[in-house]
Amino acid sequence: MRPRIQLLSAELIGRILREAFELLMSPGVRVGSAVVELLQSAGVEVNDGIACVPEPLVRKCLASVPRDFYLYNRRGEKAVHYGGDDVQFDPGSCCVQMLDPDTLEARPSETRDLVRIVQVTEALPQFAAQSTAVVCSDNDAPSAIGDLYRLFIVLQYSDKPVVTGSFSAAGLQGMIDLLAADSGSADRLRQQPRAVFDVCPSPPLNWSEFGSHNLLDLARAGVPAEIVSMPLAGGTAPVTLAGSVTQHAAETLAGITLHQLAGPGSPIVWGGAPAIFDMRTGGAPMGAVETAMLNMACAEVGKHLGLPTQGYLVATDSKLVDAQAGAESARSAMLGALAGINMISGAGMLESLACFSVEKLVIDAESIASAQRLARGIEVRGEEVRDDDGRGDDVGSKSLATAMFAQTGLSGEFLKLKETRALFRQEQYLPSPVIDRSARGSEPPSDVFTRTRARVDELVSKYQKPSLPEDVLRKFQAIVNREADREGDREADRAGVALPRD
């Protein structure tokens, strides 16, 4: 049995969806001009940029969404499964600041930070995917092609799938071209997508010009999209958690409708980054338990509809990699895993998503591993019970303990059993040295941040850069240069040539 936490009854999910469908008719959804024609041709009324989307149309669009799909790594292997109750993690995205581990101050993130994050993420099996984690202020910010540049860096340094996103309507094509160059062709990219693109509505109920545009372009390109609706309960959405989940459902249903109208059958994820609204600071506390509850509940609604899901957890509001950071991040990793959210983004993030720490990313990996272990539950894997004549017993069950006791008697010598040696790796998650379980020695005990810094250095020193064929690299460079020219952005052009040293 896989352990699960559910926050919503079937009845409440029904109410949430009923009200979400009501919201789609009144007050309706604000949409960008890019999708007006598409909606009108499907019979949707659009007045003054506000669309009233009827339930039957939404239902029809829901029916064409793939129930599951995979992201592939560079070797063409299935590496991320969106669908069912599979749980995977990726680092948070697009942070602007980096915690300096020496000074403990936040400074603008740079290309070298993104490279370091990618190197560490590449080495950690807890992360099924990379993300375009930080803005590279040295090269791409506030450049118009920053999103492309980040993906360009990640693709050069990683073989894993990538969770990314475009920040302009015009910039998306360059990113799709980059991925197609990586995959070999646009067709191949469609068949074996390596990346998923986050696309965000603006709360409440607004699919802005560029959000709408991105949904259309992704649907037509057949590249997976992930709708990241982010109601802030009490700020940009109803203060009640149930009310915010309802708004999230309405925004996501509207997005899926736009997307499927443009490209029926194109993969899309019921994702989100919902949070409560902090009534003191006006911020979005990502470490709050209610924020985790919102993510879990939103995913539950998506699962009820049979869709792949995503959430934003494993982040903290603390500015340091401290006890608060550990508590908040580990808690939400556990909750997200128990909710069966397919992709949980957010690891490594501090300060309510304003700052990234590679050290925190490594500590979060330990919390994630624990959460993944918990989500596997308690499995029966003892010896098969044999009758005296050697036949399996009637029900084919396994002995939990009796077969092992048959060998040890009352001696207590379990450590000697072959079962112990064969099974302990499956039963126990074996943490890295980041987690201190050692007996006290003569040295003064170290703290987790100190141990993690050493671990980060070790992971980076063992990292090996993927060797990309020269022609692929040349294609990458040509795309970046082309987009830089298009944007008239000579700075980014220069950045493309001067890659960071390994």
Added chain:
Amino acid sequence: MSDQLFGEMLQSIVDGAPDRAAELARQALANGVDPLEAVNRGFAVGITFAGDQFGCGEMFLPDLLASAEAMKAAIKVLEPEMLKRGSQRETLGKIVLGTARGDIHDIGKNLVATILSASGFQIFDLGTSVTPEQFVAKAKEVDADIVGVSALLTTTMAGQKAVIEALDRNGLRPRVKAIIGGAAVTSKWAAEIGADGYSRNAIDALELAKNLMGKGTVSA
């Protein structure tokens, strides 16, 4: 009697009760109380108190917004009489506000507008996704003291820099001060783009604006 009335005015603001505040304002006028005095000794004391309470964590944003709404309701009643007497409430300064080009997130900007307006600043809110040219034009038109640019997204923060550059190009600074805010904005970014100030939240923005106008309670 007036003292008691002023006390009730203060309380109506702290309670965030616009109907009550308007009623007290009308009562003051009926009793011949100077409307300016009603503001300065009654309602405005309430909004300052609410700001302080917010600052020390006793009141929360919804409370503060309700207080600001109550303040607005009271001022609306008192304003015609103040105009008649030529005793208009002293404006702390004129502030042009908007979100940076490409940014449609306005919750923070709206909070700032509400709090500053309730506290006596004259606000010219240009709304969302405002171009540098629009900021400059409005600042010239109303002879603004301060221009405030909000940006939530890391991608639109560049728009804050563009506004400051446009203000410089048009020779409006240093007379017109440029302030910035938004979730991703830091004091470092403010320094980098040469902003005259930055604040983390609406109450800090009030303090910042007062300081820039030389009317602060603490030195900048």
